[in-house]
Amino acid sequence: MHFSPILLHIPDGFLSTIVSLISWAITIAILSVAVKRTEKLDEKQVPLMGIMAAFIFAAQMINFPVAGGTSGHLLGGVLAAILLGPWAGMLVMTAVIGVQGLLLQDGGLLVMGANILNMGLLTAAIGFGLYKVGDGRKRTLKLGLAGLGAWLSVMAGALTTSLQLWLSGTARLDIVLPAMLGVHAVIGIGETLITVSALAFIFRTRPDLLDPAEGPARGGRGWIFVGAAISLFVLILSPLASSNPDGLERVAGDLGFLAQGKDAPFSILPDYTLPFLGEGAFSTIAAGIIGALVVAILVFFIIQSLRTAKKNA
Amino acid sequence: MPPIVHKSPTTPPSLAENKTVIDINNLGFSYPDGHIALKDISLSIQTGEKIALVGPNGAGKSTLMLHLNGILKGNGDLEIGLLPLNKENLPVIRSLVGLVFQNPDDQLFSPTVFEDVAFGPLHMGLDEKEVISRVEEALALVDMSGFNDRLSHHLSTGQKKRIAIATVLSMHPQILVLDEPSAGLDPRARRGLINLLLELPMTMLVSTHDLRMAKELFPRVIIMDEGQIVADGETATLLEDEVLLEKHGLEKE
Amino acid sequence: MPPIVHKSPTTPPSLAENKTVIDINNLGFSYPDGHIALKDISLSIQTGEKIALVGPNGAGKSTLMLHLNGILKGNGDLEIGLLPLNKENLPVIRSLVGLVFQNPDDQLFSPTVFEDVAFGPLHMGLDEKEVISRVEEALALVDMSGFNDRLSHHLSTGQKKRIAIATVLSMHPQILVLDEPSAGLDPRARRGLINLLLELPMTMLVSTHDLRMAKELFPRVIIMDEGQIVADGETATLLEDEVLLEKHGLEKE
Amino acid sequence: MHSNIFDRYLHNNSSIHRLAPQVKVVIAILFIFSNALLPDGDWLSFAISWAVILLLNWLARLNLGYTLKRSLIVLPFTLAAITALFSVPGKTLTIWQIGSLELILTDAGLIRFLSIIVRSWLSVQIAILLVATTKFPDLIHALEHLRLPKMLVTVIAFLYRYMSVLTDEVIRLMRARQARSAVLPGRNGGGSLLWRARTAGNMVGQLFLRSYERSDRIYHAMLSRGYSGHLRTLNQHELNINDWLIIALAFLLIAFLQLFAHSIG
């Protein structure tokens, strides 16, 4: 049961520990700002966000037949940000991605930080930033910007996913990047079409909800820069990296990033031992102690359960 | 069927003493898209009255009902149980007014039937035993005992309708507001509903297209059309007035 | 109200020649949660028949109807208009069978009334002029002309119900399958619906709890209970059989 | 349809089901972390991990077939890892030439690829085990205990509440479209791609509108039944000494496994 572009939901195991942890760190940093910002809003905003999260979750099921059994889907980050504002949109997407990972195993747990970053945070930031450019302008321009944002958001997700896979030593950049970008350039069109027509629908039926002054979406003009920066990042890095992945590889190598990322995933623990233990002999001793502890705890439980069994009998 | 006993001390004392339990003055309402759904509605209901609200499709019946516990907010004064309807009073008013929506899907939001019916009592702070007994009682009243563990959203329409009614009965409200409770019920369930409503002691406002039920149950009838109250009086008189009925999309039974 | 004229060459030729238009053999169905909703249903309907499907809440009426254009898929054989119901035939079968869901919110998904009623004809590949004239015709039949640009979502329940029926009439189906079309309609609209159904020439299967309407309109009645067909025969006979009705949650009118 | 899938085994009542949810969450994450730390090609350690998972499955009386079938959800993603076959230097097994691209399959590459798949497959089984033995409301509760921001927890709780309502709504919307997606024999029906996409977009808009307006009504339905900002559940889960011991046990087991893996590695 896949609700949204499957190739962006990374399962556990595909990213190295270090890449997973760095992604989590970035995600947590951004999310903690998001939580702070939204907490200030009206208290009714929280249930609304919950319902909008359910809306995005459900909307991802709506598809349209394209050709040969394939179909177009919605990812929804841009739509969420336009309807609710960037911070709230990010939280909504986080909830959606979290529940998909936890409940449906659509995306892993340890790598969830990366998934949230790729599909939730970047998409919301781009979408809202571009849409904000159209403030006070004609409806068609707004729709166009939203559509562009939708396409770019999918591309941004594909780009960062590819980079993470590569840094984890899971994929070769020269193959995975063009492949991912190529596929998502098409998927992005579906995202654009659905986002634009959904927005057009809302403009027709409840324009009050999209009013920048009265509607639920709040966000300053600073977002325009964020949106522009991420768009540039995608627009410049994608063709560059696709045509010359070696260059990117060299840069990463120079920064010492690649060596870390590609190394055995255990590298966060120096010398392949637990950091607080010394040489091999200690490891053996430690293993012995741990083994003894395990046995002790097991015995404790067995005795306990025998006791309760007796009590119940 | 045992009558519902109101043992809980939730009643604001004023309610029992006074007679006017719902008082609406010059209420008007337009939907956000500009459509005017209610125009200058005035209405007063006494404790214990049982009233049918009838009128053609689109008359504004549901819209009016949604005002009675503050879900929609129009212009005009509303007093429920002597309390003016405002933000502070809402929680109390909501414990007084049990509202069943026209579409049962709007009413049911919990995974299982049990949880849905228990939601109200649980949030009122009743203890577990009391909650369970209220759920059993409410389910028995709508003839759905044994459905506790079924998923609410996987029931037939008629079954959902009955559970929707149970979710409100479990709260022992003072005023029952039912929006077309009999639509979609099979004949036996419809009969059961009529008997149930006959037995329940509380004040009732019930919208319906079922004029036979209106005649059987409700001494007073209010006819709405195009957002206004066009008649309000004794059922026996109004529902025999063919000209009036004909004019407002209704038919003499 | 003008009768619907079938001028398009939509009929697969076989249908007109043969008499059996719906043929169901030993159909069984369980919902994914394991609930058995249909057991061993066999049924055959001839061209032009008008049949009422009655039974208590939860009997399986809606479930059966959802099988008739392949929305649910149970075990057993189904033939519609001589075509076995399978994946290849589905698009054609859907042009033959017009299905109106019990809850009108389930039927309407487009922004405006016009787009909703036009969806079927457009999807069938008709040209624009034909589509427009079909929409006008269908809206006129349900007495909702002039509602073209209203948002379907913002109509009253009864209004939605009528539009839901129009979305199917605009497709000029050969077989009409209506799930409780009269629930929620005001008396005048109900009368209008009955007149409309009397006039339409096509084969009809209509589920209803309104036994008076069943008597008035349908020569044949099928009674379901607990997922099975418990009686199938002449309305005049079956709906007078108090013992039978009483046994299956129905009441003699 | 969803609730069926989500709540499939929750009516079982094993010792695993009864564990405090936050304990299960912590252990699951530790365990997945441990998988990530196992070295490439350490099949023995992978096998031990799997044995532990199977043991837990058995303790929880889960249907193994279901778990395994469900674990296939990671399959499509293996596509993304396929290039690992050609990206690690090692002994050359074969060489494929695709256009200008030369793909050298190495033994190390093969080991890396298989290790990624196995790690992923083990981890997803742990996640399945977690949700199959923990009611989602309890999971939400666990998240709250694990210091997730309150607002995010509430958003997730609401998401869960409305999820089935809205997915059902979607199923109905799609059914409505399906029921009228007729094509006449000999005619080119179905409409243009653009029209189909717009219809889907309209449905998303429709869903938004319904969710938004219904949310108001349901929210009020909740308020009128006493909801005050905090979703109540009947059981609270304070950790007791047993729970701590179980966490300690799990932690030690995992440390043991890691030491084992890395001392033979």
Ligand SMILES: Nc1ncnc2c1ncn2[C@@H]1O[C@H](COP(=O)(O)OP(=O)(O)OP(=O)(O)O)[C@@H](O)[C@H]1O
């Ligand atoms: N959400 C909405 N937005 C805009 N207009 C609405 C909305 N809901 C209802 N209306 C309009 O308001 C009017 C009153 O609707 P209401 O639902 O109160 O009628 P009703 O008397 O309950 O009808 P029914 O018997 O069909 O249920 C109708 O004309 C309807 O089209």
Ligand SMILES: Nc1ncnc2c1ncn2[C@@H]1O[C@H](COP(=O)(O)OP(=O)(O)OP(=O)(O)O)[C@@H](O)[C@H]1O
């Ligand atoms: N989605 C579903 N999942 C599981 N069970 C379902 C689902 N929908 C309906 N059921 C069950 O299947 C049985 C038949 O339901 P169905 O909706 O066909 O009844 P019905 O005869 O149409 O009733 P009503 O007159 O109330 O509309 C009922 O017992 C119902 O609870």
Ligand SMILES: [Mg+2]
């Ligand atoms: Mg109404």
Ligand SMILES: [Mg+2]
């Ligand atoms: Mg039904």
